[in-house]
Amino acid sequence: MSAGAGSDNLPWWATGLLLPVVNVTLALLVSALVIFAIGEDPVGALGTMLRGAVGTGEGIGYTLYYATSLIFTALAVAIAFHGGLFNIGGEGQAYIGGLGVGLVCLALPGWPWWAALPLSVLGGAAFGAFWAAIPGWLQAYRGSHIVITTIMFNFIASSLMVYLMVNVLIKPGQMSPESETFSTSMFLPMMADMMAGIGIEMASSPLNFSLFLALLACVGVWAFIWHTRWGFALRATGANENAALYAGIDPRRVIVITMALSGALAGLLGVNELHGVQHRLMLNFPAGLGFTGIAVALMGRNHPAGIIPAALLFGALYQGGTELVFDYPTISRELVVVIQGVVILFAGALEHMFRPALVRLFSRRPAVAASKPAGA
Amino acid sequence: MSAAPPSVSSAWAVELVGIDKRFGPVHANRDVTLRFAPASIHGLVGENGAGKSTLMSILYGFYEADGGEILVRGKQVNIRTPQDAIRLGIGMVHQHFMLVETFTVLENLLLGHEGGPVLGPAMARARAEVQALEQQFGLEVPLDALVSDLPVGVQQRVEILKALYRGAEVLILDEPTAVLSPPEVEQLFRILERLRQQGRTVLLITHKLKEIMAITDRVSVLRRGQVVAEFITAQTDRQALADAMVGRKTSLSVDKAPATPGPVLLSAQNVNVIDARGVTTLKDACLNVRAGEIVGIAGVAGNGQSELLEVLSGMCRFDSGTVTLKGDEIGPATKYDAADARRRGLAHVPEDRLKLAVIKEFPAHESAILGYHQDKGLSKGWRLDWKRVVAKTVSLMEQFDVRPGNPNLRTSLFSGGNQQKLVMAREMDREPDILLVGQPTRGVDIGAIAFIHRQLVSLRDRGKAILLVSAELDEILALSDRILVMCDGEIVGELSAAEANESRIGTMMAGIKDTPVPEAVAAEVSA
Numbered sequence: 001m002s003a004g005a006g007s008d009n010l011p012w013w014a015t016g017l018l019l020p021v022v023n024v025t026l027a028l029l030v031s032a033l034v035i036f037a038i039g040e041d042p043v044g045a046l047g048t049m050l051r052g053a054v055g056t057g058e059g060i061g062y063t064l065y066y067a068t069s070l071i072f073t074a075l076a077v078a079i080a081f082h083g084g085l086f087n088i089g090g091e092g093q094a095y096i097g098g099l100g101v102g103l104v105c106l107a108l109p110g111w112p113w114w115a116a117l118p119l120s121v122l123g124g125a126a127f128g129a130f131w132a133a134i135p136g137w138l139q140a141y142r143g144s145h146i147v148i149t150t151i152m153f154n155f156i157a158s159s160l161m162v163y164l165m166v167n168v169l170i171k172p173g174q175m176s177p178e179s180e181t182f183s184t185s186m187f188l189p190m191m192a193d194m195m196a197g198i199g200i201e202m203a204s205s206p207l208n209f210s211l212f213l214a215l216l217a218c219v220g221v222w223a224f225i226w227h228t229r230w231g232f233a234l235r236a237t238g239a240n241e242n243a244a245l246y247a248g249i250d251p252r253r254v255i256v257i258t259m260a261l262s263g264a265l266a267g268l269l270g271v272n273e274l275h276g277v278q279h280r281l282m283l284n285f286p287a288g289l290g291f292t293g294i295a296v297a298l299m300g301r302n303h304p305a306g307i308i309p310a311a312l313l314f315g316a317l318y319q320g321g322t323e324l325v326f327d328y329p330t331i332s333r334e335l336v337v338v339i340q341g342v343v344i345l346f347a348g349a350l351e352h353m354f355r356p357a358l359v360r361l362f363s364r365r366p367a368v369a370a371s372k373p374a375g376a
Numbered sequence: 377m378s379a380a381p382p383s384v385s386s387a388w389a390v391e392l393v394g395i396d397k398r399f400g401p402v403h404a405n406r407d408v409t410l411r412f413a414p415a416s417i418h419g420l421v422g423e424n425g426a427g428k429s430t431l432m433s434i435l436y437g438f439y440e441a442d443g444g445e446i447l448v449r450g451k452q453v454n455i456r457t458p459q460d461a462i463r464l465g466i467g468m469v470h471q472h473f474m475l476v477e478t479f480t481v482l483e484n485l486l487l488g489h490e491g492g493p494v495l496g497p498a499m500a501r502a503r504a505e506v507q508a509l510e511q512q513f514g515l516e517v518p519l520d521a522l523v524s525d526l527p528v529g530v531q532q533r534v535e536i537l538k539a540l541y542r543g544a545e546v547l548i549l550d551e552p553t554a555v556l557s558p559p560e561v562e563q564l565f566r567i568l569e570r571l572r573q574q575g576r577t578v579l580l581i582t583h584k585l586k587e588i589m590a591i592t593d594r595v596s597v598l599r600r601g602q603v604v605a606e607f608i609t610a611q612t613d614r615q616a617l618a619d620a621m622v623g624r625k626t627s628l629s630v631d632k633a634p635a636t637p638g639p640v641l642l643s644a645q646n647v648n649v650i651d652a653r654g655v656t657t658l659k660d661a662c663l664n665v666r667a668g669e670i671v672g673i674a675g676v677a678g679n680g681q682s683e684l685l686e687v688l689s690g691m692c693r694f695d696s697g698t699v700t701l702k703g704d705e706i707g708p709a710t711k712y713d714a715a716d717a718r719r720r721g722l723a724h725v726p727e728d729r730l731k732l733a734v735i736k737e738f739p740a741h742e743s744a745i746l747g748y749h750q751d752k753g754l755s756k757g758w759r760l761d762w763k764r765v766v767a768k769t770v771s772l773m774e775q776f777d778v779r780p781g782n783p784n785l786r787t788s789l790f791s792g793g794n795q796q797k798l799v800m801a802r803e804m805d806r807e808p809d810i811l812l813v814g815q816p817t818r819g820v821d822i823g824a825i826a827f828i829h830r831q832l833v834s835l836r837d838r839g840k841a842i843l844l845v846s847a848e849l850d851e852i853l854a855l856s857d858r859i860l861v862m863c864d865g866e867i868v869g870e871l872s873a874a875e876a877n878e879s880r881i882g883t884m885m886a887g888i889k890d891t892p893v894p895e896a897v898a899a900e901v902s903a
Contacts, residue, residue, distance in 0.1 A: 227759045232742070232749045239735045245691055246724070246732040247747040248715025 052323025061205025067315030073293025083258030084238030089150025091290025092157030097267020100127025128267020136259025422598035423821030425791035467539025529560035638667035647697035672856030727814030
């Protein structure tokens, strides 16, 4: 018997649009205060961020490129969330997934990109799935908490990659830990080139074919979670493990499979970053996008339709932040991280801070209309 | 903190005047006016969803009413939170106890009233005050025992004592007897009578009209959010109350012809379950259920019935013995889960609806396919055919009169009785050969009880085997063709419907065996 039951009926647009807008606005206000505090002009700085992110063709390209990676990692968080699991290991899974992508690409010299892509997708997904399935198995059969194990696996992934890049996969005779470059024939087409092919001019940016893959993944995740028997089993397990058991679903199996799927999605980040842009195996390519994916998923309410706009927002923050550092010598990269952090704080972690106020606002209206003037 | 002296400014302890409450489209209370006299026991009855719990939640400060006013001892008051209610001398004993299991009784009583960072002096003071209360009301509770070690009946007394210790003049009891054995119910009633003698007001919410008749002074009937009748208990009877609750003539007994049992469809031989702590929760269980009969299992909740149902339905592994399902032997090592059980024609209505049978967060149509989502008929290729699922749910809802009949409403927004009807509809829809039913009418209102009972009897008459577990002796007696009694994980005896009566089962439930030991039962049944 909780007081909250039944009182939480906000219209969809209030939770889906109004609340995020309120949160982001507040985050920008706080960011403006910080910028003001270090003696810069907040309006000018935020304007530069905005222009940098969406003001030029190149900026838009970069924003979309970041958003592509974020969609993969956010979908990973979302699918695990529906299975009742908080996967914090997107970063490590993306890292190991990238290893899979790189190994596949290195193994297929001279292949055309369209033939190599399905295999590199498979490689990234398989490696990411494997890396996430281990914590999944530990949670399901050994009771180790998934939050702890996935965090630990981020560290293991990072160390493993350093070892492999420095000792095994490094291109012979060079200093920096990078592998050989993939065959140019298999580079994924850049969006600018594809657009040029159909007569549309577009500024050059790292945005590549992977964006379509990301959108396809959104549709796939949506269909899987809400329109298949397996998705039903996954959601049932996430909502109530005992009820799943009653329904003849083995929750332990579902947990392992859910984590594998989650890891597979995170692993696809490697397709965008390595197969699409860097064209070689290297260190640190996930660059925190695995963690930011958690905030994107939270803000997108773990639904692909919400994740796409949230990924665009965070992509814009990444790109706008880069421009800001470039234009304002007093604003350091760390301050941009602060601004991103504030947005994550308000839009992600404190997502529900204004919810009770909004609920009160909305429940008051019909109540006032219905109740008699009698003052209780 | 002792009880405030009752002022004499009003003839009524509590008055609810014109209370109105809506949850979105649901009008839970409309213009409800109720007055409760001091030194009385006032019963509140009504079907599920009639608005009893909402009304009491308003009085206890969980919800705020949209309109109307509350008067305590003649003075208009604002109750916004449970703290307000407690301050005004209103206490509540919830159906699900609000106790910290790892604390002692005294620590639980003190919780929230420590009065400072050091517990010692407060504890000593509390002990003295609580002992005085125990004396005054004849409530005996071991103050230094851990709550988790106490039987439910005693835990409930702790809850009552907690309310009194916080100064409750008015005590709300929500379905207090649902978890109690018959002797515990009697003890509770003695306590309630003592409370009345001492001038306290007791509001008793219950589904059990027998209890209303036994203990209350007045009784109010709610239907669809409104007060439809109020009786002086001595001047009414169960039938009149039942009719008022449902709004039409009802039948309290179950009409059924004698059973014509067929072959054994489900049997268990010496099944043992040892839980993670090494406790044997099911001991050498032996039973047979035949086609065309209802076998009832009586017993105080928590004596192995849940484990028995879970083993038979494939949800829980067992450590030794065999289960035979339509001729197939299943041992501890056989792969047998709930999906296998369903495939073989065994359906299961579990005891704990909210924990197992539905998913609260899901819309009703998703809860309505729980366990059957693999059915070919509900899928189109790789995807679930939601149109067909919704259509199926609508038809289930129509057949079992689930209200509101909206398949897209969240499961948790249905009242307990309607959730139960949905579960019954789902499980009976596939015409299972064997139906396991746990507490089919727990928290279900009278109209729905009669309906569910009729459905069970008609399933039996169609030649299906039914195993019924219920904490309600009335229900076991009304429905069963044979009755097994469980105590402490063991089946301690068997009675035929003809030889069973409440007192005989009652003594067996308490663990006093007066009929054959389990082995003999098995021999007799399978002979």
